[in-house]
Amino acid sequence: MAGNPASDSAGRGEGVAGFALVAVLLFLLIVSAVITPFVLAARTDFLLSSRQYLIVRQQMLARGVAQAIARQIAGRDTVAIAELKLDSEPMRVRCGPHDLTIVAQDQAGLADLNTSPRGLLEAGFLALGFSAGDAANLADAAVAYRSPQGGGGGGAxxxxxxxxxxFPFDAIEELYEFEGMAGMAPGTLRRVMTVYNRSAVIDPDAYSPALRRVLPDNPTSRHPYVSAAPLPLVYAMVSVEVVDPDLGVRGYWGGYFEFPEAEAGFKLMEPASDSVLLVNAPRALSEPFVATDECAAIVGPGVANWLANR
Structure with missing residues (x-):
């Protein structure tokens, strides 16, 4: 019996339509397989860029805070200087939505690699954890290292x-040339040694905790290089960490500043690599951040208000 032409035509049409649907689905799958990695890569790049932007923003805030603190020091703001202590002890303060950790150090309270007498250098190496014998040998080597041609001997x-x-030390990182110093964290060195004291004495009021453990508070026959009177604040390092707790983003910045006695203002001598002082400083992380009014005392009311809205 002859088939129904209309039925055969409809069947063929459904078959073609079904094949076309499968072909379209396969095409979409292929396109998706090609495009998806690019979409994911673009999304990842976007997220990374957004994160990097937030980190850079926090670093810029940290630099701004450090310079605001330098301005307070330059103005001889006694309240701010008293709050900061300038002895390498970290302090924590909340400024609006930001948590700040600040470490400041008056360089007059550290041993200068270029101008300190041998005995003070020896005390510095003791403060870094070396034995008495090793500290004495390293002090001899440091004196020979900075002395004109012909100084030193076999031990040095x-x-x-x-x-x-x-020739004089240009930076404390040159100590990494010395035996036994390679594993020393930069932040540890910065709390004991400097090239910015630039005198042959040390101010006991500005001792870092490490030096306070090995040096007296007053000059003695054994430690004549301890100053009997406070030294002028001419050089200081200020290092700042800014954290946004809501975003979980942090930024660091630190620098050495000069505060000329005969001039107003301050001058940035050199930046310090990010967080070298902060990440190695002993922190009392269980202590709460102090209130915003303390922030205003340290960075100034204008900067405190500005931070509160950032």
Whole structure:
């Protein structure tokens, strides 16, 4: 019996339509497989860029806070200086939505690698954790390292395998040339040694905790380099960490500042690498952040108000 032409035509049409649907689905799957990695990569790049923006923003805030603190010091603001202490002890303060950790150090309270007498350098190496014998040898090597050509001896040469410089230290990181110093954290060095004291004495009022453990509060026959009177505040390091607790983003900035006695204002001598002081500083993390009014005392009311709205 002859088939129904209309029925055969309808069947073929349904078959073609079904094949076309499958082809379209396959095409969409192929396109999705090609596009999806690019979409995911673009989304990842966007998220990373957003995160990086927030980090840079926090770093800029940290730099602004550090410079605001420097301005307070330059103005000889006694309240701000008393709050900061300038002895490497970290302080924590809340400024609006931001949690700040601030570490400041008057460089007159540290041992200068270029101008300190040998005994003060020895005390510095003791404060860094070396034995009395090693501290004495390292002090001899440091004096030979900075002295003109011809200074030093076999012991000093042995402790500085790369050779004695016979010229002043440019930075405390040069101590990494010395035997036994390679594993020392930069922040640990910065709380004991400096190239910004620039005198042969040290101010006991500005001792860092490490130096306070090995030096007396007054000059003695053994420690004649301890100053009997407070030294002028001429150089200080200020390091700041800014954290936004809601976003979980933090930024760091630190720098060495000069405060000329005969001039108003301050000058940035050099930036310090991010967080070198903060991440190695002993922190009392269980202590709460102090209130915003303390923030105004440290950074100034204008900056405190500005931070409260950022």
């Amino acid at each position: 040469n042995r402790l500085v395998p790369a050779g004695l410089k016979h």
